[in-house]
Amino acid sequence: MHRTARVTFWLTILCVAVAGCGGHYPQSTLAPRSDLGLSIDHLFTGIFGWAVGVFIVVEGLLLFTVIKFRGRPGAQPPKSIHGHTALEIAWTLAPVLILVVVAVPTVRTIFQTQAPAPAGALEVDVIGHQWWWEYRYPAQAIVTANELHVPVGRPIELVMTSADVIHSFWAPAVAAKRDVIPGHTNYIVFTPDSVGTYTGQCAEFCGDSHANMRLSVIVESDSAFRAWVVDQQAPAALPDPKSLAGQGKAVFSRSACIGCHMISGVSAGVIGPNLSHVASRTTIAGGEFPNDSLDLALWIANAPDRKPGSMMMRMNLTPADLQAVVAYLRSLK
Secondary structure (H helix, E strand, O other), rough: OOOHHHHHHHHHHHHHHHHHHOOOOOOOOOOOOOOOHHHHHHHHHHHHHHHHHHHHHHHHHHHHHHHHHHHHOOOOOOOOOOOOOHHHHHHHHHHHHHHHHHHHHHHHHHHHHOOOOOOEEEEEEEEEEOOOOEEEEEOOOEEEEEEEEOOOOEEEEEEEEOOOEEEEEEEEOOOEEEEOOOOOEEHHHHHHHHOOEEEEOOOOOOOOOOOHHHEEEEEOHHHHHHHHHHHHOOOOOOOOOHHHHHHHHHEEEEHHEEEEEEEEOOEEOOOOOOOHHHHHHEEOOOOOEEEOHHHHHHHHHHHHHOOOOOOOOOOOOOHHHHHHHHHHHOOOO
């Protein structure tokens, strides 16, 4: 093998090995953290075991046949077997039995994962947008975006639809995957069993920034979740009019921002995410960027440049106005 080819080969092997290492799987069905995830994982491992067994038997018979009946100088052609009734029955029944063994747990898992939500489940309405996620908690009168907060150990019912095109909600560790379709309602029911932040994304091509349509499921203790609910139900913060944040509120109120974004007591737009408590989120722009002053300023200044196809226009604010708006949004905890 040529030296360059050898180096390329071993570098490829090294990259694959490194990619497969690590104890954390941010978007993997192989580390389930809910009853739904465990059901899917058990089904996968069971069927995978049967697949490995079938592979070993078939490849073993193939290797045996290749070796035993390989061509040799002067050897007679092997005797042909035709009309062997027992053999034909065997290789017909074996696949049927394997399919039955695979079908029974598959159907059982389908019914289990499609069951209606139990009494007391927390309902969250999930609405897909190009390219961000809206979450509405009807019982709590909360509207937020991209970061789904749920309590550990409580059944969760996601009631999902789309405001524009087909999306697919995919949070593999806790909530599996389900298509989000305009004019149609789909459901996911799951009970998270571990506190933590589990990432996901849209899994159905939906336009220019499909790859930038991310999400997080934040599983919290019951007390932490109740505290979050109280904070989200509070009115939007009212900054001192003389402060930089207060100046930003004035700029926000007279700019195009109010036509798209909702801030309780300030604006009522519904095209973009609700910003009443935007500073309580860890990310912006559909989970694409961290929610800090620098990224927020860059996003407001020129969203289409940072996220292809963004519905948000360039705001054309002066540097002073931009700084003030960022200060105001950072005050909305």
